[in-house]
Amino acid sequence: xxxxxxxxxxxxxxxxxxxxxxxxxxxxxxxxxxxxxxxxxxxxxxxxxxxxxxxxxxxxxxxxxxxxxxxxxxxxxxxxxxxxxxxxxxxxxxxxxxxxxxxxxxxxxxxxxxxxxxxxxxxxxxxxxxxxxxxxxxxxxxxxxxxxxxxxxxxxxxxxxxxxxxxxxxxxxxxxxxxxxxxxxxxxxxxxxxxxxxxxxxxxxxxxxxxxxxxxxxxxxxxxxxxxxxxxxxxxxxxxxxxxxxxxxxxxxxxxxxxxxxxxxx
Amino acid sequence: xxxxxxxxxxxxxxxxxxxxxxxxxxxxxxxxxxxxxxxxxxxxxxxxxxxxxxxxxxxxxxxxxxxxxxxxxxxxxxxxxxxxxxxxxxxxxxxxxxxxxxxxxxxxxxxxxxxxxxxxxxxxxxxxxxxxxxxxxxxxxxxxxxxxxxxxxxxxxxxxxxxxxxxxxxxxxxxxxxxxxxxxxxxxxxxxxxxxxxxxxxxxxxxxxxxxxxxxxxxxxxxxxxxxxxxxxxxxxxxxxxxxxxxxxxxxxxxxxxxxxxxxxxxxxxxxxxxxxxxxxxxxxxxxxxxxxxxxxxxxxxxxxxxxxxxxxxxxxxxxxxxxxxxxxxxxxxxxxxxxxxxxxxxxxxxxxxxxxxxxxxxxxxxxxxxxxxxxxxxxxxxxxxxxxxxxxxxxxxxxxxxxxxxxxxxxxxxxxxxxxxxxxxxxxxxxxxxxxxxxxxxxxxxxxxxxxxxxxxxxxxxxxxxxxxxxxxxxxxxxxxxxxxxxxxxxxxxxxxxxxxxxxxxxxxxxxxxxxxxxxxxxxxxxxxxxxxxxxxxxxxxxxxxxxxxxxxxxxxxxxxxxxxxxxxxxxxxxxxxxxxxxxxxxxxxxxxxxxxxxxxxxxxxxxxxxxxxxxx
Numbered sequence: 001x002x003x004x005x006x007x008x009x010x011x012x013x014x015x016x017x018x019x020x021x022x023x024x025x026x027x028x029x030x031x032x033x034x035x036x037x038x039x040x041x042x043x044x045x046x047x048x049x050x051x052x053x054x055x056x057x058x059x060x061x062x063x064x065x066x067x068x069x070x071x072x073x074x075x076x077x078x079x080x081x082x083x084x085x086x087x088x089x090x091x092x093x094x095x096x097x098x099x100x101x102x103x104x105x106x107x108x109x110x111x112x113x114x115x116x117x118x119x120x121x122x123x124x125x126x127x128x129x130x131x132x133x134x135x136x137x138x139x140x141x142x143x144x145x146x147x148x149x150x151x152x153x154x155x156x157x158x159x160x161x162x163x164x165x166x167x168x169x170x171x172x173x174x175x176x177x178x179x180x181x182x183x184x185x186x187x188x189x190x191x192x193x194x195x196x197x198x199x200x201x202x203x204x205x206x207x208x209x210x211x212x213x214x215x216x217x218x219x220x221x222x223x224x225x226x227x228x229x230x231x232x233x234x235x236x237x238x239x240x241x242x243x244x245x246x247x248x249x250x251x252x253x254x255x256x257x258x259x260x261x262x263x264x265x266x
Numbered sequence: 267x268x269x270x271x272x273x274x275x276x277x278x279x280x281x282x283x284x285x286x287x288x289x290x291x292x293x294x295x296x297x298x299x300x301x302x303x304x305x306x307x308x309x310x311x312x313x314x315x316x317x318x319x320x321x322x323x324x325x326x327x328x329x330x331x332x333x334x335x336x337x338x339x340x341x342x343x344x345x346x347x348x349x350x351x352x353x354x355x356x357x358x359x360x361x362x363x364x365x366x367x368x369x370x371x372x373x374x375x376x377x378x379x380x381x382x383x384x385x386x387x388x389x390x391x392x393x394x395x396x397x398x399x400x401x402x403x404x405x406x407x408x409x410x411x412x413x414x415x416x417x418x419x420x421x422x423x424x425x426x427x428x429x430x431x432x433x434x435x436x437x438x439x440x441x442x443x444x445x446x447x448x449x450x451x452x453x454x455x456x457x458x459x460x461x462x463x464x465x466x467x468x469x470x471x472x473x474x475x476x477x478x479x480x481x482x483x484x485x486x487x488x489x490x491x492x493x494x495x496x497x498x499x500x501x502x503x504x505x506x507x508x509x510x511x512x513x514x515x516x517x518x519x520x521x522x523x524x525x526x527x528x529x530x531x532x533x534x535x536x537x538x539x540x541x542x543x544x545x546x547x548x549x550x551x552x553x554x555x556x557x558x559x560x561x562x563x564x565x566x567x568x569x570x571x572x573x574x575x576x577x578x579x580x581x582x583x584x585x586x587x588x589x590x591x592x593x594x595x596x597x598x599x600x601x602x603x604x605x606x607x608x609x610x611x612x613x614x615x616x617x618x619x620x621x622x623x624x625x626x627x628x629x630x631x632x633x634x635x636x637x638x639x640x641x642x643x644x645x646x647x648x649x650x651x652x653x654x655x656x657x658x659x660x661x662x663x664x665x666x667x668x669x670x671x672x673x674x675x676x677x678x679x680x681x682x683x684x685x686x687x688x689x690x691x692x693x694x695x696x697x698x699x700x701x702x703x704x705x706x707x708x709x710x711x712x713x714x715x716x717x718x719x720x721x722x723x724x725x726x727x728x729x730x731x732x733x734x735x736x737x738x739x740x741x742x743x744x745x746x747x748x749x750x751x752x753x754x755x756x757x758x759x760x761x762x763x764x765x766x767x768x769x770x771x772x773x774x775x776x777x778x779x780x781x782x783x784x785x786x787x788x789x790x791x792x793x794x795x796x797x798x799x800x801x802x803x804x805x806x807x808x809x810x811x812x813x814x815x816x817x818x819x820x821x822x823x824x825x826x827x828x829x830x831x832x833x834x835x836x837x838x839x840x841x842x843x844x845x846x847x848x849x850x851x852x853x854x855x856x857x858x859x860x861x862x863x864x865x866x867x868x869x870x871x872x873x874x875x876x877x878x879x880x881x882x883x884x
Contacts, residue, residue: 013326013880015795017602031559034354034425036326036882071432078435079326079445201466201479201801202446204319205273215438219302 001059002186003119004050006086007108007127007140008043010068010076010095012036014132020098020236026228027098027236037072037095039080042128042135046192048200049159050126051084057161062086063118065111067104068095070221077214082207083200088217089115093224097133100231105142107224112147122186123147129155129172129191137191144189151188153181158196270480274310277657278461278486279320279440280448280500281493282327284423285629286320287430288647289490292344292654293318294439297661302438306661309487316661318440319484321463323447323493323849323874325797328428328882330849332521332607333555333563335359335539336641337418339684340648353429355557355883356421360537364409367545367552367589368402373772374547375574379704403542403591412639412691412714413541420539420555422525422563423643424882445799447874449481450502451489451625458625460485461499464802464874470844472803488667489625490653491632492646495610496851498874500631504618505864514866515616516570516728517637517696520852522579522606522827523553523565524587524793525883526782529598534562541640542592546585547572548703554592561602563884564592568825569611570729570855571699571706575736575819577856578764579606579827580786584776588783600781604793605884606827606850611637611696614689615726620680621672628653634685638692638714645685652679691718698722700732730868733821733858736763743771753818757833760841762823786829790846796828798845798877805875806831806842806853813859813869814839822870825856849878 012018012035019030029035039047047064054060064086066073073090091111093099112118125147127140137154144152155172162168165185172193173179277293279286297305297315304315311317324330342348350356368384369376376384391399398405431442447464463481468474491500495518509515528534534556542552549572554564566586568579587596610616610630617633620626628634628649635642656675657667665671680686691713698709701724709722736753737746744752744767752766769775776783790796808814815838822831823840830846831853857868 013795015791015797015880017792031354034882036329036880071436074435075327075428075432078441078443082443082446198477199799201477202443203479204443204446204463204482204484205271207441207443208273208319211441215435218436 001057001122002053002124003122004054004060004062004124004126005112006043006047006050006062006064007143008047008064008066009040009131009133010037010066010072011040011132013038018238020238027233028096032096033072037076039076040128040132042130042132042192045195046126046128047084047086048197049192049195051086052197053159063089063115065089065108067091067093067107067224070218074218081210081214082202082204085206085210088214090217090221091224092221093226097131099226099228101136101139102142103226103230104139105146107226108143109146120187124186125149125189127191129193140189140191149187149189151183153188154191155193156190157193159190268478268480270483272483272485275319275484275486276308276310276316277318277488277490278484279318279490279492280461281497282320282322282427282431282442283331283492283494283629283646284427284643285646285650286492287427288344288650289492289628289654290318290320290434290440291430292651293657294434294437296658298437298439315439320440320442321446321448322442322444323876324878325445325876325880326882327431327442327444328424330605330879331423331427331884332605333523333884334423334643335415335418335420335555336644337415338644340644340651344651350419353421354425355561356419356426357537357558359415359418359420359539360535362409362414362416362539364406364413364541365591366404366406367542367591369545370402370590371772371774374545376548377702377704380548401590401594410711410714415539420537420557422557422883424884428882445876447876448499449874451499452483452485453506457623458489458503461489467801468803470804477801488657491625491627492629492650493631495608495630496854496872497631500618500627503625507619507622509618513615513617514726515610515612516726517611518729518855519567519569519609519611520579520606520825520827520850521565521567521609522583523563523884524601525603526562526564526596526599527602528560528562532595534595545589546582550582552586567609571732573732573734575733575739575821575858576764576767576824577821578762578824581764581768584783585773596782601784601789601793603881603883604789605879605881606848608851608855609642610635613637614693620677621669623669624667626653626672626676636688636692638695638710639688648683648685649680652676652683655679694721697724697726700724700726728860728866729855730858730860733819736819740767740771758835760833760835762833764824790828793881794848795880796846796848796878797880802876804842804844805873806847807871808839809861809869809871811839817859819858821856821858822853825852827852844875844877847875847878849875
């Protein structure tokens, strides 16, 4: 059996217009609290994989550890909690993606260390390989090290558990290839890419069961000790984008590829 | 997971809008203490407070709604501590204007008296004492008391809903689940015993596909229906029960809006509220509310009594924004958000049975919108508060949610309130618009100023009876041969007709600036952030395909707020793209063909669906 801890923050819902601004507490997003938010899509894959694994391996349990403003987390939980069974652990803090990844890892470490009954020898630390909010790809690695986990995998698309508890992990590597590694078992840290599972349907019964623990977790959430001054940014810009929207259906792949080549060439 | 699951709860609610916000806010105060402990016990989970679950079809509790100007009497009464500064995009009203806009292009369809009035204004407008004619517009010197919102609030309903929803959930008294469309009520022996959620993991036609999960049955002692003017649960109850004698739901409007970052030179101060009449067509009303942060919420209402078969709200909205009176301060602004929704404008005339065994109706779908005062959110909220008080009373007394008990508690409160009194005054205020714009304005003033004692009477007809053919509407302006040519060309390209027809009668082309004047598709992506999760069936379908094949107007395509319904080059039945639908429901009542099953309905079926707008600033 596994104790699976999934680390997942919240990010603005896709397509939102984002505008970085510097305030008294450092960099953030303009109107961030007005934007609808979702669980970071990379972490979502990790959560679905965790729930799938926990269902397959009897006795396993899933915790979702999240650093974010608790009012916003409460709202996001209403879109997540019907998808998979988990117990929420909240670190009340910023979620804009501007906090130094070491500070985030420290806050998550503190939250995980406070989980009662967590057995480190059975721990699988899950998270997103990247993040939709300025992910540096380093938080999970730092957190893994702080937890003393030496078997770490990034860009994971598949995890197979052997009968002896060993883990066979398929990771994305350069050139579009995969690397398959095996380790003897937990503890291990896995930064998930997209995984192989579709988004589960909303199950109201799962939602009702989760909410019995989500609301108390939100109510007793402690402010996370993150130091916004630990990192400074000389400048912050959004990726440049050029919009030329057309909606064309059933276009052959070759035509799409040629358009992209033409665009790059221009 | 192929068996339909069932779950029991105490109260199940459908749709999270202002009415449900009022209901849950009031209910929460009655069933849990401030420390979260139970005032009374659930019957399904003993030891806990009554279990209250609310299902909302949109993907978040703050998306898919609209800007508001409101006296906020009911909201303030139930939230006396309300500080507008605590809610983003909320501010007290500081200034109100009603403005008549003259057509600068001569392209709109105006009656002779209106043309004469416009000519007189252009010629002599600036010379009349007290008449402020400037930028082809007149600011009316007087706002009738029934219209003014002095002392009220203007705000984003999306942000308000987010604030209310989060406040309610923090009490622990209710769970509000977004992205959970409710397909239908469960009716057994003429009693509503709960709701059935929409099937998931199905294809466009609703057939089981990967990850199929039949929609769960959620059974409850009380079902609270607040799913708005086009909600499937409210309409299913109406279809099962019919409407009370003499009532009809024939009057609608689609409200389409932008939220705009105003340019630096714009002098409008926060809290300014502007209502416009007269342009882009006399029948189309406009609104502009200036919110905190140099932001404006603005848009138009296209009503069901606008007898134009190519009633495109989007193109008209772009012309309206470019009227000289508005454009001088909007030019250079940038879109932040876009959205559209249907308004149920039948009001008291369209009121359904408010209660029955096991259910109660609140909000816009229950006929709360007041078309005389131009107010709906406060009325909807108040109806929810009234039901909340009634339910707490029944729970305290241990009485069942029968039709009789709900009548004595909820309906009695509603009948005794200002909502009812004002709804009665407004009931016949808009009848005269069926006879034209000028009779409509006179009739409204007559009713408003006499507090309902007088009206300009006119017969009501279902929308499909009002919509003329395209040839009739453009008679004398575009020849039948030209319309046939335009129709053939547009159909072959999969386009709607309105752009070609409007160009033909003199509407100037829209010169996109990439900021505020953008394509409809870009408005969906940049403004509405429209998305749809896979695994749900198409929620817009056509009852009789042959009726569509024979239809020459296809108003559903022209009026679609998201370009989700499009011309089908291979068949006469329009195509529907769920991923572009904003769920405004305009297709439901804009269809020009009656249902064969019920002539009060149309040939469009509008079911429960997930997805849609993802902007919470509307």
